[in-house]
Amino acid sequence: MKLKKKLKPRIKARLRKMGLKTKLRPQIGARIKKNKEIINKNIDNFFDWIKGAELIELKECNVNEDPVRPELDNIFRRSYGRKIFGVKYMGEIHAVMCFAYTNEVPKNVIELDKFSHDAFLQSAQRDQNVGQIAIAYTVWSKKKGGGKLIVNEVFKKIKKSNHLNRLITLSPLTDMATRFHTSNGAKLIQVNDTTQNFEYIVSK
Numbered sequence: 202m203k204l205k206k207k208l209k210p211r212i213k214a215r216l217r218k219m220g221l222k223t224k225l226r227p228q229i230g231a232r233i234k235k236n237k238e239i240i241n242k243n244i245d246n247f248f249d250w251i252k253g254a255e256l257i258e259l260k261e262c263n264v265n266e267d268p269v270r271p272e273l274d275n276i277f278r279r280s281y282g283r284k285i286f287g288v289k290y291m292g293e294i295h296a297v298m299c300f301a302y303t304n305e306v307p308k309n310v311i312e313l314d315k316f317s318h319d320a321f322l323q324s325a326q327r328d329q330n331v332g333q334i335a336i337a338y339t340v341w342s343k344k345k346g347g348g349k350l351i352v353n354e355v356f357k358k359i360k361k362s363n364h365l366n367r368l369i370t371l372s373p374l375t376d377m378a379t380r381f382h383t384s385n386g387a388k389l390i391q392v393n394d395t396t397q398n399f400e401y402i403v404s405k
């Protein structure tokens with residue numbers, strides 16, 4: 202209270218110094234109110250798009266948009282049980298995540314290719330389920346919030362699955378990847394020469 206009382210004359214003096222009359226204060230109040238309304242409206246719009254979004258499997262993606270592994274073509278992304286998922290909203294894809302299914306944790310794309318190929322051949326001899334580990338080897342977002350949303354949706358899908366028991370990333374060694382996955386609740390399990398692996402613990 203004391204601090205508030207002390208500050209008021211100081212603010213008035215500052216406004217006078219800036220050539221503003223203290224009478225202007227109601228206008229400033231109105232501007233703050235308007236800004237608050239705009240922020241609230243933006244938050245509402247943000248949650249509206251989150252609510253209307255759905256996770257779907259894609260036949261292909263625009264690999265040139267992939268900031269992490271543009272060198273991998275759609276054939277690689279769909280071979281040996283590998284899958285491409287997207288978050289769709291109003292007919293548009295807002296975030297994409299690509300998966301390979303393995304029984305070991307890969308340290309690079311060569312291992313990712315080999316391990317998912319191995320898991321695919323093993324599954325052909327046993328059942329139809331390829332590998333027990335879902336490896337997310339790329340994710341990108343075209344709309345703020347899309348990244349977190351696709352991770353959450355994929356996580357729910359894996360939790361429900363009967364044969365997948367781990368969700369691990371093959372991520373680049375960038376601060377963005379670290380901040381993104383740790384802020385979504387993943388744990389760093391391994392740092393490799395050119396990549397890092399994060400794990401989203403799936404408790405069933």
Ligand SMILES: CC(C)(COP(=O)(O)OP(=O)(O)OC[C@H]1O[C@@H](n2cnc3c(N)ncnc32)[C@H](O)[C@@H]1OP(=O)(O)O)[C@@H](O)C(=O)NCCC(=O)NCCS
Binds near residue numbers: 340345375376380382
């Ligand atoms: C990383 C990426 C997928 C995040 O998607 P997004 O929809 O923008 O992010 P979200 O709104 O879901 O944010 C989730 C968290 O990621 C982190 N993050 C997002 N963008 C970031 C950036 N540019 N730099 C650092 N951290 C970032 C933040 O911690 C953020 O949490 P916060 O909003 O509470 O601060 C997106 O920025 C992207 O496409 N990046 C390029 C590709 C890439 O590096 N992919 C990750 C490595 S596999």
